[in-house]
Amino acid sequence: xxxxxxxxxxxxxxxxxxxxxxxxxxxxxxxxxxxxxxxxxxxxxxxxxxxxxxxxxxxxxxxxxxxxxxxxxxxxxxxxxxxxxxxxxxxxxxxxxxxxxxxxxxxxxxxxxxxxxxxxxxxxxxxxxxxxxxxxxxxxxxxxxxxxxxxxxxxxxxxxxxxxxxxxxxxxxxxxxxxxxxxxxxxxxxxxxxxxxxxxxxxxxxxxxxxxxxxxxxxx
Amino acid sequence: xxxxxxxxxxxxxxxxxxxxxxxxxxxxxxxxxxxxxxxxxxxxxxxxxxxxxxxxxxxxxxxxxxxxxxxxxxxxxxxxxxxxxxxxxxxxxxxxxxxxxxxxxxxxxxxxxxxxxxxxxxxxxxxxxxxxxxxxxxxxxxxxxxxxxxxxxxxxxxxxxxxxxxxxxxxxxxxxxxxxxxxxxxxxxxxxxxxxxxxxxxxxxxxxxxxxxxxxxxxxxxxxxxxxxxxxxxxxxxxxxxxxxxxxxxxxxxxxxxxxxxxxxxxxxxxxxxxxxxxxxxxxxxxxxxxxxxxxxxxxxxxxxxxxxxxxxxxxxxxxxxxxxxxxxxxxxxxxxxxxxxxxxxxxxxxxxxxxxxxxxxxxxxxxxxxxxxxxxxxxxxxxxxxxxxxx
Numbered sequence: 001x002x003x004x005x006x007x008x009x010x011x012x013x014x015x016x017x018x019x020x021x022x023x024x025x026x027x028x029x030x031x032x033x034x035x036x037x038x039x040x041x042x043x044x045x046x047x048x049x050x051x052x053x054x055x056x057x058x059x060x061x062x063x064x065x066x067x068x069x070x071x072x073x074x075x076x077x078x079x080x081x082x083x084x085x086x087x088x089x090x091x092x093x094x095x096x097x098x099x100x101x102x103x104x105x106x107x108x109x110x111x112x113x114x115x116x117x118x119x120x121x122x123x124x125x126x127x128x129x130x131x132x133x134x135x136x137x138x139x140x141x142x143x144x145x146x147x148x149x150x151x152x153x154x155x156x157x158x159x160x161x162x163x164x165x166x167x168x169x170x171x172x173x174x175x176x177x178x179x180x181x182x183x184x185x186x187x188x189x190x191x192x193x194x195x196x197x198x199x200x201x202x203x204x205x206x207x208x209x210x211x212x213x214x215x216x217x218x219x220x
Numbered sequence: 221x222x223x224x225x226x227x228x229x230x231x232x233x234x235x236x237x238x239x240x241x242x243x244x245x246x247x248x249x250x251x252x253x254x255x256x257x258x259x260x261x262x263x264x265x266x267x268x269x270x271x272x273x274x275x276x277x278x279x280x281x282x283x284x285x286x287x288x289x290x291x292x293x294x295x296x297x298x299x300x301x302x303x304x305x306x307x308x309x310x311x312x313x314x315x316x317x318x319x320x321x322x323x324x325x326x327x328x329x330x331x332x333x334x335x336x337x338x339x340x341x342x343x344x345x346x347x348x349x350x351x352x353x354x355x356x357x358x359x360x361x362x363x364x365x366x367x368x369x370x371x372x373x374x375x376x377x378x379x380x381x382x383x384x385x386x387x388x389x390x391x392x393x394x395x396x397x398x399x400x401x402x403x404x405x406x407x408x409x410x411x412x413x414x415x416x417x418x419x420x421x422x423x424x425x426x427x428x429x430x431x432x433x434x435x436x437x438x439x440x441x442x443x444x445x446x447x448x449x450x451x452x453x454x455x456x457x458x459x460x461x462x463x464x465x466x467x468x469x470x471x472x473x474x475x476x477x478x479x480x481x482x483x484x485x486x487x488x489x490x491x492x493x494x495x496x497x498x499x500x501x502x503x504x505x506x507x508x509x510x511x512x513x514x515x516x517x518x519x520x521x522x523x524x525x526x527x528x529x530x531x532x533x534x535x536x537x538x539x540x541x542x543x544x545x546x547x548x549x550x551x552x553x554x555x556x557x558x559x560x561x562x563x564x565x566x567x568x569x570x571x572x573x574x575x576x577x578x579x580x581x582x583x584x585x586x587x588x589x590x591x592x593x594x595x596x597x598x599x600x601x602x603x604x605x606x607x608x609x610x611x612x
Binding site for chain 1 (some may be wrong): 464465467471504507533535541543544546547548550551554597599600601602603605607610611
């Protein structure tokens, strides 16, 4: 590695993250992973719901190949209970992998990760603590939750249809368009839900979708 | 100067006041190595005939010592003892042992309670009185003229190159045999280069000290008295590094790296804030992308970052530290005039501004940048991922 890590930090916009959230700081790199810890203070408004000001103490472990895989973010003050959408190792489950990847978009930087993935989760918990309701809902655990999210992303009502659309998105467009649309319309996909399927393919890529589809099939 | 610049200048000067060591510590160190030098030259000394010259190197030479983080820590006084011996006539081990014999007798004659310790390249004497030091004395001999002659071709001025020395290392494969291949160093040459980078900025102060008759001539004024913005900046960088790596000091960027890069980046600025912010922003430019990553300016074949290749975390931590240093400097500026500034200084440097210092800052007037940045940023979100969990 020559200038590799310096460029990596520049690509991640790590300096910008520290500028926006100055109570975060980089910890010494001990096991090869960059870790940022400290207080995340925010003032966030979701759609027309109330603006909530809050702060959490967190730790973010950023893998060298960010954004794949995504960082592991933990809340380190014990405020968020383990049973609230947290993995056994304490990592906050910010959303389904597909949704998080879409949130990062083509420009996966750390400020974007925090603003689009971490802060909404923390807002959601703050809101839940105040009002007992999750402002943007939640997903079931495991693959069920992933499938629920695809269903909502694709704008369909049937989870089976959503699953098969993930399958079509993992195929080349020309081939996928000729196959029957999974929504049950009896039309070819190319004349039915092709836009949603194409968008999914462009945004997430066929190899990744192939792996998702395989996981969903194994579960069923 | 803008209000922000004056404020930052004052703040940095205050920080330096808190982490600097008194001149008396430097004088004490000088007293100690002069005392050792006299011992080595006494009639009964087995090395007197080799004209041993003892000089400081490292932070005591450059005037960049900072107070230790932990009160129990000691100051490191690095010394080099050069003897007139040829590599063709002695082994590294013989040179090490010769000096060691006299260091041990010095310790015995002066009632040292801790035993002299042999390290890979030096002998360590620990002082346990009012100022806690240990003195690491590195034995050395002059380097070969034919090696020295190559250095000007690599861009090293001859006046600095000729000061090159050969040192000993217990781990060296040729440690016990007569061989020209010894580890190399040039502490005096490096000091000469370092002083050259800041000499002009020190002019005024040097002349004032001579006029005050604190020193007989300008050549007598030691670098620790110059107190240039370069030296001050290095002190601040070192302290920031010490605090960041408090729990993992072995991973921290070494002082030679910070000192060399800062000296490259320094362009003679006379104001501490200008010097410090330019240095912080530019030091990364002087890390090369291929080996030697950070060459010794007086021996380009030597790489101060040579350990980066064998432990990638060392380079990772350099960039991590630098990114954090830049962010922290920027955030300090944003917090000027705010109540959060003293806490920030405490967190970054493990230093508490005194009440006099706080009063001085509070008299400096309002700084417009501060208020806007102390509030958390307002973020509006229209779509959000739904919380999920991988498994039950």
